Amino acid sequence: MRPTVRTARGYDDLPALLTLMTGDEKHDASATSTLEAIWVLYDRVLRVDPARPDAPERDRFLLSKGHGPMAYYAVLAAKGFIGPDDLRDFGSLDSILGYHPDRVLVPGVEIGSGSLGHGLGLAVGTALGLRTTGHPDARVVVMTGDAELEEGSNIEAIQYAARAGLHRLTAVVIDNSSASLGWPGGIASRFAVEGWSTVDVDGRDPIALERAFTTAPGDRPHAVVAHVEPKDS
Amino acid sequence: MSTMIETAAATAAENQRDRFYRLLPHLLAEDDRLVAVLAEIGVGYLDPTTVAPVADRVVNVGIREQLMVGVAGGLALAGLRPIVHTFAPFLLERPFEQVKLDLGHQDVGAVLVSAGASYDWPEGGETHFGHRDVALLDLLANWTVHVPGHPDEAEALLRGAAHGSGRVYLRLAAEGNARALDTGDGRMRVLRRGTRGTVIAVGPMADRTLAATTDLDVTVLYAATVRPFDDETLRATLDAPDVVLVEPYLRDTSSAQVSRALRGVRHRVVGLGVGQQELRRYGTAHQHDSLHGLDEEGLRRAIAGFLLDGRHH
Numbered sequence: 001m002r003p004t005v006r007t008a009r010g011y012d013d014l015p016a017l018l019t020l021m022t023g024d025e026k027h028d029a030s031a032t033s034t035l036e037a038i039w040v041l042y043d044r045v046l047r048v049d050p051a052r053p054d055a056p057e058r059d060r061f062l063l064s065k066g067h068g069p070m071a072y073y074a075v076l077a078a079k080g081f082i083g084p085d086d087l088r089d090f091g092s093l094d095s096i097l098g099y100h101p102d103r104v105l106v107p108g109v110e111i112g113s114g115s116l117g118h119g120l121g122l123a124v125g126t127a128l129g130l131r132t133t134g135h136p137d138a139r140v141v142v143m144t145g146d147a148e149l150e151e152g153s154n155i156e157a158i159q160y161a162a163r164a165g166l167h168r169l170t171a172v173v174i175d176n177s178s179a180s181l182g183w184p185g186g187i188a189s190r191f192a193v194e195g196w197s198t199v200d201v202d203g204r205d206p207i208a209l210e211r212a213f214t215t216a217p218g219d220r221p222h223a224v225v226a227h228v229e230p231k232d233s
Numbered sequence: 234m235s236t237m238i239e240t241a242a243a244t245a246a247e248n249q250r251d252r253f254y255r256l257l258p259h260l261l262a263e264d265d266r267l268v269a270v271l272a273e274i275g276v277g278y279l280d281p282t283t284v285a286p287v288a289d290r291v292v293n294v295g296i297r298e299q300l301m302v303g304v305a306g307g308l309a310l311a312g313l314r315p316i317v318h319t320f321a322p323f324l325l326e327r328p329f330e331q332v333k334l335d336l337g338h339q340d341v342g343a344v345l346v347s348a349g350a351s352y353d354w355p356e357g358g359e360t361h362f363g364h365r366d367v368a369l370l371d372l373l374a375n376w377t378v379h380v381p382g383h384p385d386e387a388e389a390l391l392r393g394a395a396h397g398s399g400r401v402y403l404r405l406a407a408e409g410n411a412r413a414l415d416t417g418d419g420r421m422r423v424l425r426r427g428t429r430g431t432v433i434a435v436g437p438m439a440d441r442t443l444a445a446t447t448d449l450d451v452t453v454l455y456a457a458t459v460r461p462f463d464d465e466t467l468r469a470t471l472d473a474p475d476v477v478l479v480e481p482y483l484r485d486t487s488s489a490q491v492s493r494a495l496r497g498v499r500h501r502v503v504g505l506g507v508g509q510q511e512l513r514r515y516g517t518a519h520q521h522d523s524l525h526g527l528d529e530e531g532l533r534r535a536i537a538g539f540l541l542d543g544r545h546h
Contacts, residue, residue, distance in 0.1 A: 056312065104340050110310070112338045115330060121300045122335055125307020125315075128292060132268065133311055153331075156300035164292075 009078040011039055011206075017074040020087035021097075033176045033203070033228045034143065035071040038063075040209040041141060041172075042075050050080040053108045057135045060126055062111045064119020065145040065174065066100035073097050073106075081108030117151025119144060120171065124157045127166040139168045141213075146175040146187060155190075161221040162195030169221040170213065171196075174203060177230040191223035203228040249405040250348045251278075252384040253391065257316070258283035260395050261290050266314045267395055268292060272301040274319040275348070302328040305343045306335030314342065316395065321347035321363025321404070329369065336400055337373050343401075344394045350406035350437075351482050351507050352521045355514075363404075364482045364507040367459065370402055371486070377401045377419075378460035380436035380481065385413035386457050393417060406481065408518060409437040415457035421466040427451040430475035430540040431467065435459055435487070438479045438527070445532035451477075451540060459487055464494035474500035477536050481527070483507050503539045505532065 009017075014035065018024075038061075042048070046059040063072050073090070076082050082096070089095040096105040100114030111122050123142035130138045144154065161169055173187050183190070188198035197219075201212040203226030216222035247255075254275060261267050262283075268290045276293050284291055292308075294300045298319065305315035317324065324347050325332060336343050351364035370376045377399060381387040387405055394401040414422055421433065424443060427450040434442035435456050446453055452470050456463065459480075467476070476491050484506035491502045507525050514524065522528040526535055 102338075112334070115334055118303060118331065118334055121303020121331065122307040122310065122339070124300065125304035125309075126311050127307070128304060129268075129308040129311025129313050132290060132308075132313060153299040153303070156294070156297035157303065160294050160297060160300055 021090040032071040045213045059139040062119045062142040066113030116148040117153040120157035127169045141170045143172045147178040171223045196223045198223045249387040254278040261287035270317045299328045302331035309341035316344045318346040320349040321366045342398045346403045353407040368486045382409040382436040383413040386415045389417045410440045419458045421454040421456045421463045425453040428472045432477045435480045441529045462490035476502045478504045480506040
């Protein structure tokens, strides 16, 4: 699926956009575990249009892992959903951009998140809703973290999604090994046993990420486990 | 009420919950914006014949109540109107954060319909008691709360909620009043006028409250909608500023609402309802009414004591 949105800003502009939020001079990709995956989704995968952020047939990206949303905001700015100026007052009283995103405040943001374990359930409901409202091809991509998966609410959604035939649902798990107790046997197996297709991928490799998002079998929900360097490594 | 489903199918024994199950498929058939979201409870009570044409909009997620409310939030984000149903503790208490965030914080609407009321299944004990429900929703903003006292009221309030867009809680009870009293406009109705005080009977409490106050010179108001609270009718009908609340759920749930409604007026208020202490008793609903002072005799004693002697037992 090709993107419908092109803007003048590209991947190389993201560090400067991140700097608007932090004031730090330099940013490289490793500053945020989600940057490549969110960029690839918005640049190569999702059918979304900043001119029509509420279009009913649009694909949905749900950032369940609401922590550390700077990469998300930078990509939204690069793609024209928000302006670079919005980034400057990140987290201040009148800013639309908090340390957790709020869908009511930010154009293009699909859910308000921050409390872990809510995105997968909302994504399942959204996917059911898109099927019911006559947009069965619209894609719902929900991003979680490996530590976020510890929340039990996730497993309810993981169990249900394949049984409900939600073929257009994709879960992206950013695995930076931040789950204190780890995931013996790997994260993908939790999805696979519940009927999802799964792929493990290098979360810093844009080409591998794009392939992981676009080459799903398509006959069941799809889980992409994107491995990045361990947190604080 | 011409839009009501054929009353020929109704039986004298049909309670609010029965009516809900019978009505639900018809509502879905009338409005393709509506989706029923269930977590196993109730599935077996739906008529497969009437469900069949709308089966794609009856979602049973299994015994997964967090997912049930999350799915409702997602459906609403996609432009649909979810009707979510199970027993009150599993609808509001177990997935409370989903109710707060997946509906409230997402700024979407939904209709939550509970069964079981405070102790409709007393043999089931504490795990299935739902008397905390309205108090719990009072922690959250912008919820409309309906407490119907009759199946016809439940149907009218459900129809209104289904056609709306906000967040609505409909509390269904097995027992109630002999006839429908509510007009569906969200206002309290004056059942009797008096001069020595005001007694507010909520939902299923109306008949027994009228019986308990038959020889008292008091105004009796009836509320089937408690949030938003109808300040205006309370103030407009107030004579002596002594107010008794008779609520079928946790005692004093609406006492703060009365105090707010009467701000600036020196007044007394007493709340009657289900006690907070866990009793660890089974038995019948009528026996639990007696334990909580919510039978006719208990109400008579408490109301008369408060209004006439200034004492509250």
